[in-house]
Amino acid sequence: MPPHAEAPVRALSWDGEQLLLLDQTMLPHEERWLALRDAEAVAVAIERLAVRGAPNIGIAGAYGLALALTGRPDLGTLESAWERLRHARPTAVNLAWAVDRVRDAALAAGPARMAAAARAEAQAVHALEDAASAALCTAGATLLAELLPRTPRRILTHCNTGALATGGAGSALGVIAALAGHGPVEVLACETRPLLQGARLTAWELGRLGLPHAVLADGAAAGLIARGEVDAVIVGCDRVAANGDTANKVGTYAHALAAAAAGIPFLVAGPTTTIDAALPDGAGIVIEERAAEEVTHLGGVAITPPGTPARNPAFDVTPAALVTALVTEAGVASPVDRATVAALLGPSA
Numbered sequence: 001m002p003p004h005a006e007a008p009v010r011a012l013s014w015d016g017e018q019l020l021l022l023d024q025t026m027l028p029h030e031e032r033w034l035a036l037r038d039a040e041a042v043a044v045a046i047e048r049l050a051v052r053g054a055p056n057i058g059i060a061g062a063y064g065l066a067l068a069l070t071g072r073p074d075l076g077t078l079e080s081a082w083e084r085l086r087h088a089r090p091t092a093v094n095l096a097w098a099v100d101r102v103r104d105a106a107l108a109a110g111p112a113r114m115a116a117a118a119r120a121e122a123q124a125v126h127a128l129e130d131a132a133s134a135a136l137c138t139a140g141a142t143l144l145a146e147l148l149p150r151t152p153r154r155i156l157t158h159c160n161t162g163a164l165a166t167g168g169a170g171s172a173l174g175v176i177a178a179l180a181g182h183g184p185v186e187v188l189a190c191e192t193r194p195l196l197q198g199a200r201l202t203a204w205e206l207g208r209l210g211l212p213h214a215v216l217a218d219g220a221a222a223g224l225i226a227r228g229e230v231d232a233v234i235v236g237c238d239r240v241a242a243n244g245d246t247a248n249k250v251g252t253y254a255h256a257l258a259a260a261a262a263g264i265p266f267l268v269a270g271p272t273t274t275i276d277a278a279l280p281d282g283a284g285i286v287i288e289e290r291a292a293e294e295v296t297h298l299g300g301v302a303i304t305p306p307g308t309p310a311r312n313p314a315f316d317v318t319p320a321a322l323v324t325a326l327v328t329e330a331g332v333a334s335p336v337d338r339a340t341v342a343a344l345l346g347p348s349a
């Protein structure tokens with residue numbers, strides 16, 4: 001890490017009785033921590049992106065279900081909290097995967113040990129995601145160093161995929177941070193309209209990491225790629241179908257098309273917990289449609305004429321054929337197809 005890099009970010013922490021969340025809607029101007037003690041508060045935090053990123057909403061949801069049982073460890077409480085949390089956001093598979101794991105552990109433990117089992121499973125989910133991040137960041141950095149022998153390695157990324165979004169050091173942004181250990185990097189961070197995760201959060205993380213970077217309008221990416229100013233694109237993922245089709249923040253598909261047209265690598269990085277082996281391809285991925293006001297307003301100020309309608313799909317799907325490699329803690333799939341994705345999951349899938 002560069003000598004002036006700050007300590008790694010922690011987006012959330014568990015003290016056994018409450019979930020502490022760094023409210024990401026307040027960044028980069030204010031570091032405000034929330035102390036959440038019930039499932040409803042965690043569900044609301046997920047819905048308003050106070051906590052966000054596929055792995056981190058899974059971790060938060062897991063702790064939220066454990067919190068629900070702390071007060072009333074009974075089946076009715078478990079089921080209602082599980083339903084509420086599981087449906088807080090539909091696209092990222094990690095949320096459902098994590099709360100299902102905690103629910104199953106609580107049911108298996110029985111009424112007397114339900115609360116303790118839920119807490120232990122939530123902590124296991126958190127540890128699993130931390131470990132997955134560390135392994136995939138190393139694998140991704142090694143791959144990019146091999147693919148891009150010249151330095152500085154100019155990497156474009158989208159949205160926020162650092163420690164604010166995942167366990168450990170992140171996914172795509174964690175790969176970029178690890179790549180800096182292989183030689184100089186220059187990061188192009190797309191602002192990521194409408195909620196500006198790139199401009200607000202990735203720029204904040206890159207400043208703490210001490211890595212050279214520039215923020216750009218999402219619409220500027222394709223032209224810079226076409227002009228040869230980008231060596232590779234790496235992004236995160238919210239749900240990867242069994243054939244490798246990948247849902248990620250809206251705008252990702254456009255970067256994949258531009259990368260393909262320019263003949264540069266387009267990488268997707270994420271833990272295997274983001275792979276939905278039950279989903280045959282990307283056509284079945286539910287794309288979250290968020291409020292029009294997120295598009296028509298900026299910082300609470302209207303940027304369109306009053307009453308202007310807006311579309312606000314929060315994600316899009318990139319076909320596997322446009323993905324050079326899928327980087328996970330279980331290895332790298334390239335090409336990305338049904339067989340190589342299944343190999344990442346192993347025989348248990």
Ligand SMILES: CSC[C@H]1O[C@H](OP(=O)(O)O)[C@H](O)[C@@H]1O
Nearest residue numbers: 052053054159161165236237249
């Ligand atoms: C590495 S987290 C995966 C994913 O989550 C982000 O979406 P959101 O900010 O809406 O939670 C973005 O799509 C990241 O790539």
